[in-house]
Amino acid sequence: MSNQHLQDDPSDLPRLALALTTLSLVGFSLVLTCQMVWLNVTQRSEFVVRNALGEGGRLVLLLSLGAGLALPAAFGMLLVLRKREATATVILDRLATRLAPLAALFVLPGLFLSQIARDKPLYYLIALSAFGLIFSALLARAFSLGVSSKSAASLLRLRRHSLVQALLGAPRGGPLCLLLLLSGLCAFLLANYGVAHHRLIQDTPEYLGVPENVLSNIRHGRFFKTPVLFGATAAGSYLTVHAEYASLLFAPLYGLRPSAETLLWLQAAIVVLSAVPLYLLAAHKFGRALAVWVGGAYLLTAPLHGALVAGFSWLHAVTLFSFTLYYAVESGRRWLIGLSLLLLLSISEVGPLNVFGYGLMLLATRKRLGLALSLLALPVIAFNFWLSVRGGSFGHTPELLSTLAALWKNPAYVVWDLARFSKLTPIFHALAPLCLLPVVELACWPLLLPGLLFTCASTAFWPNTSEGLAASLVWLPGSFLALLLVLEKRYARASGRAPLIAAVLALSVTVLSHSYNYGALLREGSFGGIPAENVRGTPWAQSRYHALLEALRPIPPQAAVAATSYLVSFVSNRAEACDLARPCGQPDYLLLSSRETGAVRAQLSRLFASQQYRLVLSTFQEFYLFQRGPETPETRAAISHLGVAAP
Numbered sequence: 001m002s003n004q005h006l007q008d009d010p011s012d013l014p015r016l017a018l019a020l021t022t023l024s025l026v027g028f029s030l031v032l033t034c035q036m037v038w039l040n041v042t043q044r045s046e047f048v049v050r051n052a053l054g055e056g057g058r059l060v061l062l063l064s065l066g067a068g069l070a071l072p073a074a075f076g077m078l079l080v081l082r083k084r085e086a087t088a089t090v091i092l093d094r095l096a097t098r099l100a101p102l103a104a105l106f107v108l109p110g111l112f113l114s115q116i117a118r119d120k121p122l123y124y125l126i127a128l129s130a131f132g133l134i135f136s137a138l139l140a141r142a143f144s145l146g147v148s149s150k151s152a153a154s155l156l157r158l159r160r161h162s163l164v165q166a167l168l169g170a171p172r173g174g175p176l177c178l179l180l181l182l183s184g185l186c187a188f189l190l191a192n193y194g195v196a197h198h199r200l201i202q203d204t205p206e207y208l209g210v211p212e213n214v215l216s217n218i219r220h221g222r223f224f225k226t227p228v229l230f231g232a233t234a235a236g237s238y239l240t241v242h243a244e245y246a247s248l249l250f251a252p253l254y255g256l257r258p259s260a261e262t263l264l265w266l267q268a269a270i271v272v273l274s275a276v277p278l279y280l281l282a283a284h285k286f287g288r289a290l291a292v293w294v295g296g297a298y299l300l301t302a303p304l305h306g307a308l309v310a311g312f313s314w315l316h317a318v319t320l321f322s323f324t325l326y327y328a329v330e331s332g333r334r335w336l337i338g339l340s341l342l343l344l345l346s347i348s349e350v351g352p353l354n355v356f357g358y359g360l361m362l363l364a365t366r367k368r369l370g371l372a373l374s375l376l377a378l379p380v381i382a383f384n385f386w387l388s389v390r391g392g393s394f395g396h397t398p399e400l401l402s403t404l405a406a407l408w409k410n411p412a413y414v415v416w417d418l419a420r421f422s423k424l425t426p427i428f429h430a431l432a433p434l435c436l437l438p439v440v441e442l443a444c445w446p447l448l449l450p451g452l453l454f455t456c457a458s459t460a461f462w463p464n465t466s467e468g469l470a471a472s473l474v475w476l477p478g479s480f481l482a483l484l485l486v487l488e489k490r491y492a493r494a495s496g497r498a499p500l501i502a503a504v505l506a507l508s509v510t511v512l513s514h515s516y517n518y519g520a521l522l523r524e525g526s527f528g529g530i531p532a533e534n535v536r537g538t539p540w541a542q543s544r545y546h547a548l549l550e551a552l553r554p555i556p557p558q559a560a561v562a563a564t565s566y567l568v569s570f571v572s573n574r575a576e577a578c579d580l581a582r583p584c585g586q587p588d589y590l591l592l593s594s595r596e597t598g599a600v601r602a603q604l605s606r607l608f609a610s611q612q613y614r615l616v617l618s619t620f621q622e623f624y625l626f627q628r629g630p631e632t633p634e635t636r637a638a639i640s641h642l643g644v645a646a647p
Helices: 002-008 012-038 041-050 055-082 085-111 114-119 121-143 149-159 162-168 174-199 209-219 247-255 260-286 288-299 302-310 315-331 334-345 350-364 369-391 399-409 411-418 421-434 442-457 466-492 498-518 539-552 565-570 597-610 633-641
Strands: 561-563 577-579 589-593 613-619 623-628
Touching (some): 012 055, 012 085, 041 114, 055 085, 085 121, 085 498, 114 121, 114 498, 121 421, 121 498, 174 260, 174 288, 209 247, 209 260, 209 565, 209 577, 247 260, 260 288, 260 302, 288 466, 302 315, 302 421, 302 466, 302 498, 315 466, 334 350, 334 369, 350 442, 350 466, 399 411, 411 442, 421 442, 421 466, 421 498, 442 466, 466 498, 539 565, 539 613, 539 623, 561 565, 565 577, 565 589, 589 597, 613 633, 623 633
Parallel strands (some): 561 589
Antiparallel strands (some): 589 623, 613 623
């Protein structure tokens, strides 16, 4: 009878087959997920990465997977036999649609295996993107069925609960205060990691000493002079390297306590402030509850963690001013548009590119303001490039300018160059946690232009190097704005909120997975791409730091100091600080680490040959402080111990 009905009405057969197949896949997925969770982390990693599982374990796995596939199908066929075929088909189809998201559940344990993310990053990122897109689509389809009358009554009773009513009746500023509290805690923890990294003497001049030396020279009226970067004898301007005019605004804050650690806390405060305009922008589009979620996703962004730990970057300020400009335009606050636009155009060469990309996006959505923003950004971009070429400090064309020239002459080469593993990986690191949604809408592509250009121009990528950690921040403003625009256009404006809720749930999983594997907040021993030994202190490391502080005490605040590279950030608050890797003239003091003298031995030999220095002190059998003055027998012994040729 059943077979005869299906032959007479063949339209039911595909629905029934699809429903039974879906239920079988759900059973398979649930069994595999339970088996994966049952294994410990080491066994799970070995199974996923190397397909290593004992013979007994493999037999149990295969038998249970077979049962997971067969039992749902058998249940479905039993239902078909016991009920009318049309009724059974409707029930099974509805049940399969409801349970379909569970078919993707088996991927979830693998997304939280840090070994896979570390050893096979591109494989992990592609799997993360695919999971997010598929899971979101399945959830949206399941939610589109609505809820039963019993479920609706239960939800209504839950809504009337006193605790829920208290939450719903919270003051208007309550969610923002909650987000500020969370962002403050996250930034405080990450800034502490950054301070620990600094005190373990791990910071290179480029990512702490140089920006501090810029601010120190601004305080002394020597605008954008940077001896740490150019050397004491060069007259170069820092603006020829990075167009960070807006650093002038932060000099008074830095002057309250001039030190490298002040910069680390300053950028943590900038990260906290960045959450405010992002929250306001999301609240303007979706409401306060979802705005808190967007702010949380921003705080969990893994590249943000590594950049906070590894040193200092003005790109955090670029993110703050970008979010502020986006919110100002959306809310129509003209005074805020002017202020944020001025700040964004003046904070590094990335800021004007963000303005230009945002202008193009507005043009694509037929907003006249986009043309004004693009035309305003172009001369600033051109002037910054002219400055960098005119400076010629390092004798080569800036990488970003070379990339633009290559894009003009041979765009096919640039596109194929982006397809390389080394460049495709950082692109996926930026977009995969967001389920690739920023690229769904063609109008949003200009927002990603700064990230693509800097990825083309870079040779070091996140999370492999300190340079890559900072450069990864270029993607943040554009990708988050593109995400909000896609959510608004494709989900929030759809019939009902089911697609939006589905997208948010899928994004929550992908953001958590990426942050767990690469971030510094969700997993013990993970510091955003920084090796744990460079952040975790030990009694020996603490003794070493205190020995360095002892060597710093005799140096007067106004003295000219030349130091080996990893010690530069401890003296860069002096206007006349210098990295011994650069020409340093005739400094008053020399601060040396015996671990680094091999790299600067030739310059040290010239300094000791042309000037007389006396040993002030040596500590920890590593740190040596010399002052210009008549030599002593101890000086000769120290020079010999450092392996420097005696004059």
